[in-house]
Amino acid sequence: MSLSTHVLDTAAGCPAKDLFVRLSRRAAHGFVPVAEGRTDGDGRIREWTPLGREWNPAEDPRPGTYRLVFDTGAYLGDEAFFPEVSVVFVIREAGEHHHVPLLLSPFAYSTYRGS
Secondary structure (H helix, E strand, C coil), X not given: CCEEEEEEECCCCEECCCCEEEEXXXXXXXXXXXXXXXXXXXXXXXXXXXXXXXXXXXXXXXCEEEEEEECHHHXXXXXXXXXCEEEEEEECCCCCCEEEEEEEECCEEXXXXXX
């Protein structure tokens, strides 16, 4: 699949290990969950677990609007000011690699389109 993410804990200065992330695609009536995963020891999700028939790893991600929801509260615990981070982005070209990193601390986060 040509969609990856990477979560870095900027407060601790290390990758965010074992952080749950859900990927959804916008449909006519809102976002539909299509895949999920947990970050590995390097803070990356390299392979997603498909949910139902909405996601085909051989074809996706197809053009459309997507949302990554990071369960930052479970990772950061009581220190989390943002218990969930939602990043919505648009894929315009099928076949391109898309990388959406998250830089995380207890009181802030940022993201960008990576390579």
